[in-house]
Amino acid sequence: FTTIQEGWLAGNCPGLMQPLFLYHTTDGGASWSQTELPAPEQLEDGALGDRCGIPQISRLSGPGVALTLRCFDFEEESSQAWLYSSPDNGASWQAQPLPEAAGVFTFLDEMVGWYLAADESQPDADSRVYYTADGGASWSTLAQVDGQGQPQIFFSDASNGWIVLGLSLIHISEPTRPY
Numbered sequence: 001f002t003t004i005q006e007g008w009l010a011g012n013c014p015g016l017m018q019p020l021f022l023y024h025t026t027d028g029g030a031s032w033s034q035t036e037l038p039a040p041e042q043l044e045d046g047a048l049g050d051r052c053g054i055p056q057i058s059r060l061s062g063p064g065v066a067l068t069l070r071c072f073d074f075e076e077e078s079s080q081a082w083l084y085s086s087p088d089n090g091a092s093w094q095a096q097p098l099p100e101a102a103g104v105f106t107f108l109d110e111m112v113g114w115y116l117a118a119d120e121s122q123p124d125a126d127s128r129v130y131y132t133a134d135g136g137a138s139w140s141t142l143a144q145v146d147g148q149g150q151p152q153i154f155f156s157d158a159s160n161g162w163i164v165l166g167l168s169l170i171h172i173s174e175p176t177r178p179y
Helices: none
Strands: 007-013 017-025 052-059 065-073 078-086 094-097 103-107 113-117 127-132 140-145 151-157 160-165 168-173
Touching (some): 007 052, 007 065, 127 160
Antiparallel strands (some): 007 017, 103 113, 127 140
């Protein structure tokens, strides 16, 4: 929920229901209406279909909302992901490619955010932390971190953040300075 009245619900049912679904409420959850996301320009066939999902939705400051759209290419056995942001509670959307397909994000406001690229299905893969100061239009690599498990990332302010990877807790200070 972005306010006491405005909220979002997303999901997908691969093979059972097309396309992915995104619902919006303006009355505290008493009723829901389906919202269509525009396909990102980089998606070759422009169809979201049953190959895409929304693994994360998060509130930005004010009436803003952001989500991750992740699409799998079955022929290439690869994934792509985009950060969708809306400053006006879903009236308009902007899609920006994410630096890696699997991960989680957090934002302090509409512009400043971090992305923890971690794929829990590949436990031996390295995890990287990225930073954006322009709402996801560009990302800089901040750090590489070790750990396995479900990724989580939290920032209390622009100087202090924490990453959780399974049982590992990592504190990040001065997180806007790329290495």
